Amino acid sequence: MGTTPQATHVADVPAAMDRALALAALGPAHGPNPRVGCVLLAPQRHGDTHRTVIGEGWHRGAGTPHAEVAALADARARGNDPRGTTAVVTLEPCNHTGRTGPCAQALLDAGVAEVVHALDDPGAASGGGAAHLRDHGVPVQPGPRQAEALGLVRAWHHAVRTGRPYVTLKLATTLDGRVAALDGTSRWITGPDARAHAHAVRATVDAIAVTTGTALADDPALTARTPDGTRTEHQPLRVVVGHRDLPTTSRLHGPGGELLHLHTHDVHHVLDELHTRHVRHLLVEGGPALATAMLRAALVDQVHAYIAPMLLGTGPTAVNPLGITTLTAAPRWQTHHLQQLGPDALLVARTTDTSHTPDQES
Numbered sequence: 001m002g003t004t005p006q007a008t009h010v011a012d013v014p015a016a017m018d019r020a021l022a023l024a025a026l027g028p029a030h031g032p033n034p035r036v037g038c039v040l041l042a043p044q045r046h047g048d049t050h051r052t053v054i055g056e057g058w059h060r061g062a063g064t065p066h067a068e069v070a071a072l073a074d075a076r077a078r079g080n081d082p083r084g085t086t087a088v089v090t091l092e093p094c095n096h097t098g099r100t101g102p103c104a105q106a107l108l109d110a111g112v113a114e115v116v117h118a119l120d121d122p123g124a125a126s127g128g129g130a131a132h133l134r135d136h137g138v139p140v141q142p143g144p145r146q147a148e149a150l151g152l153v154r155a156w157h158h159a160v161r162t163g164r165p166y167v168t169l170k171l172a173t174t175l176d177g178r179v180a181a182l183d184g185t186s187r188w189i190t191g192p193d194a195r196a197h198a199h200a201v202r203a204t205v206d207a208i209a210v211t212t213g214t215a216l217a218d219d220p221a222l223t224a225r226t227p228d229g230t231r232t233e234h235q236p237l238r239v240v241v242g243h244r245d246l247p248t249t250s251r252l253h254g255p256g257g258e259l260l261h262l263h264t265h266d267v268h269h270v271l272d273e274l275h276t277r278h279v280r281h282l283l284v285e286g287g288p289a290l291a292t293a294m295l296r297a298a299l300v301d302q303v304h305a306y307i308a309p310m311l312l313g314t315g316p317t318a319v320n321p322l323g324i325t326t327l328t329a330a331p332r333w334q335t336h337h338l339q340q341l342g343p344d345a346l347l348v349a350r351t352t353d354t355s356h357t358p359d360q361e362s
């Protein structure tokens, strides 16, 4: 099925989990649902060194079959009987009927003998699949490779757990943290490689937010584009925060994702509204007023700091005063990773220590 060659044999359950994680990564990083992969292993016969993969699948986005159901369908399409198999899944099988039916029950109905899953499902309705399987006599082993599985679904997991989107704040500054010169010139501080990276990030998030001030001053399109200017298939929701109206000629009214104008300055209200729209990952792109309000409310989970090796000495900074007057009052973030982008650098910092977990979201 799909774009990847089928695995036919794997050494053992850990190798099957490697495969399930690789399959999960084929799903979209954006959207309301998590990226999940599933591998069905035939029972180990005496003397075999490897186990046969009889079916595998991954989730391709909201409304399409879940990974477990996709793997069962793959097995049947290949003429394989899923009875007695071990289901190796990157997320606990769901226990609810949402856009599709409950996977825990689908695995039971198929006669699967045991389940190994990485992450627990934190959803109030969707969780509990492991208990349901155990109650019906199917052993469930939770927990291997949680960090990797989480790296694939960080924003979704955060949103389901906390009831608000995961927020990435993008900053593009000089070495001394400035975003414009005194005369207001601000394009371009970072170079093409940094901009290409930022566009690739846009293509993985659900929504991008800017203030009306930034929208009026810069007239951004807020679309995700490849370096040749082509719009990518997925276009995030474009969110403008603030009271002033945008002219009808604004590029935000042009082609791209849906435009949502929120006439508020309350960042909690912004995130509530986006959460009800199933936005899992919000990218905040400016200006400094919105960045500052989000930081003051402790609503930023990750900063993408693009830093250009130039100095201005004066001019506006990326963030306005945060009310911090002494060093010990400044929260210290964790460096998740550091990357060179042409002449510039990208530092990804997070509020919690995820520096040892891989991350395939961006």
Ligand code: AOF
Binding pocket: 032, 033, 034, 035, 036, 037, 058, 059, 061, 062, 063, 064, 065, 066, 067, 068, 091, 092, 093, 094, 097, 098, 099, 100, 101, 103, 121, 123, 126, 127
């Ligand atoms: C997925 N894909 O492979 C698994 C999921 O609205 P629904 O019916 O698509 O259900 C989405 C929820 O199901 C999701 O939030 C998660 O809790 C659970 N498991 N979801 O999209 C999958 N296994």
Ligand code: ZN
Binding pocket: 066, 067, 068, 093, 094, 095, 101, 102, 103, 104
């Ligand atoms: Zn499911």
